[in-house]
Amino acid sequence: MIEPQVFKANDIRGLVGGDHPEWDLDGARAIGAAFAVAFDLAGGEFVLGRDMRAGGRELSLAFAEGAMGQGADVLDIGLASTDGVWFASGHTHLPAVQFTASHNPATYNGVKFCLPDAAPITPELMQRIRELSYVELPEGEVRGSYRRDDLLPAYAAHLHSLVPLDGMRRLKVVVDAGNGMGGFTTPAVLGPLDVEVVGLFMELDGSFPNHQPNPLEPANLVDAQRAVVEHGADLALVFDGDADRCFIIDERGEVVSPSVVTALIARQELQREPGGTIVVNTITSRTVAEVVAAAGGRVAVSAVGHTRMKAVMASHHAIFGGEHSAHYYFRDFWGADTGMLAGLHALALVGRSGRPMSALAADLPQYAASGEINSTVADPRGAMTEVAEALADRGEVSWVDGLLVSTRDWWVSVRESNTEPLLRLNVEARDPDVVAALRDEALAIIRKDR
Numbered sequence: 001m002i003e004p005q006v007f008k009a010n011d012i013r014g015l016v017g018g019d020h021p022e023w024d025l026d027g028a029r030a031i032g033a034a035f036a037v038a039f040d041l042a043g044g045e046f047v048l049g050r051d052m053r054a055g056g057r058e059l060s061l062a063f064a065e066g067a068m069g070q071g072a073d074v075l076d077i078g079l080a081s082t083d084g085v086w087f088a089s090g091h092t093h094l095p096a097v098q099f100t101a102s103h104n105p106a107t108y109n110g111v112k113f114c115l116p117d118a119a120p121i122t123p124e125l126m127q128r129i130r131e132l133s134y135v136e137l138p139e140g141e142v143r144g145s146y147r148r149d150d151l152l153p154a155y156a157a158h159l160h161s162l163v164p165l166d167g168m169r170r171l172k173v174v175v176d177a178g179n180g181m182g183g184f185t186t187p188a189v190l191g192p193l194d195v196e197v198v199g200l201f202m203e204l205d206g207s208f209p210n211h212q213p214n215p216l217e218p219a220n221l222v223d224a225q226r227a228v229v230e231h232g233a234d235l236a237l238v239f240d241g242d243a244d245r246c247f248i249i250d251e252r253g254e255v256v257s258p259s260v261v262t263a264l265i266a267r268q269e270l271q272r273e274p275g276g277t278i279v280v281n282t283i284t285s286r287t288v289a290e291v292v293a294a295a296g297g298r299v300a301v302s303a304v305g306h307t308r309m310k311a312v313m314a315s316h317h318a319i320f321g322g323e324h325s326a327h328y329y330f331r332d333f334w335g336a337d338t339g340m341l342a343g344l345h346a347l348a349l350v351g352r353s354g355r356p357m358s359a360l361a362a363d364l365p366q367y368a369a370s371g372e373i374n375s376t377v378a379d380p381r382g383a384m385t386e387v388a389e390a391l392a393d394r395g396e397v398s399w400v401d402g403l404l405v406s407t408r409d410w411w412v413s414v415r416e417s418n419t420e421p422l423l424r425l426n427v428e429a430r431d432p433d434v435v436a437a438l439r440d441e442a443l444a445i446i447r448k449d450r
Helices: 025-038 056-069 082-092 123-133 152-161 182-190 218-231 258-272 286-294 306-315 339-353 357-362 380-391 432-446
Strands: 011-015 045-050 073-079 096-099 108-115 146-148 171-176 195-200 235-239 246-249 277-281 298-302 320-322 328-330 373-375 396-398 403-406 410-416 423-429
Touching: 025 056, 025 123, 045 056, 045 082, 056 073, 056 096, 056 108, 073 082, 082 096, 082 108, 082 152, 082 339, 108 123, 152 182, 152 339, 171 182, 171 218, 171 339, 182 195, 182 339, 195 218, 218 235, 218 246, 235 339, 246 258, 246 339, 258 277, 258 286, 258 320, 258 328, 258 339, 258 357, 277 286, 277 306, 286 298, 298 306, 306 320, 306 328, 328 339, 339 357, 373 432, 380 403, 380 410, 380 423, 380 432, 410 432, 423 432
Parallel strands: 045 073, 045 096, 073 146, 171 195, 171 235, 277 298, 277 320
Antiparallel strands: 011 108, 096 108, 235 246, 320 328, 373 423, 396 403, 403 410, 410 423
């Protein structure tokens, strides 16, 4: 069983189990067969991974069963963070599949795909998988094989090779895994380093008993903020459920904006490659562009979303990219996003500079921001159009990636979510009062009865 709404633009995500599941083991088996045919994998191999969500092992094995029926060979790496699967794809030069629902609640599971070397799947290929999932495909002439391998040590070694970790002072770091895959990767990556780790919720538990695995929600950062102060730590790393995103908390317990993290890492990467290109999305803070220009680099702008960011990373041969959602992309990681590598860069910045994270952030150009504010709206396009009409005489209007209204001093973005039935508002300005006024004006339009 597969309800059509589980198919998103670039992945699969839906309810499993309970009274109203949207897909099940038979659905996973059908999707596996469709994937093998769409990727032309008869006689070819792919990487299969999964996170710690309940039922993930069974779903992934059903998927493997369907793919093997079409002649595909399976390399199952078992439990893995999503960036661990991207690594496996690059390391083996194979397409890959990860069973995860990322930051969604425990009742969800899903599938992420990539082409060989962690290249992003196209919407057209995703549509092909969707179409074939509803076709009863005949068994292939030769059944595919199944083998297992553990690539976690190779993943950790590769990350260590990409960050200047020499000359660091000893650091104390809080790691909030949120009972997600950060609890699996942290010992392998941080264990060999001269770092004292204060672990929060490191046990793998797909029911997420302590807080939801979404660090974009401020409530899910409170435990790490408190722990940094209580333990006198240098900083905290907070991972989402599948650990492809990482939020940074400074030594005061304050959240470091992902745009600030992007700017700091970009400047460090541009020291290694002067004149390189940095990719941002349409709602990244203008701080990043100013820092990149001062460091002699160039900026390329992408629409929001990991598949789009990866495509722009590849087309510009960009050295690094960052999104407001704490996805960070590295050319030396096949252009893919990895929360743990971004976390290592944050450790290197603090450990090698001898300065606290708050001071490093304070050096950058400062803007006030609303943060991302989500609203459930029956008529998203109508709401965006009304916001555009209200602000059109005050700024330049663009519809390249949702709605963006901008001036030299502020911008307002309203976009539909790629993964949830939500409208997302972001506002940035030099003046905090302007942010508050624009935020309230836009929200009044977005949330009014229609």
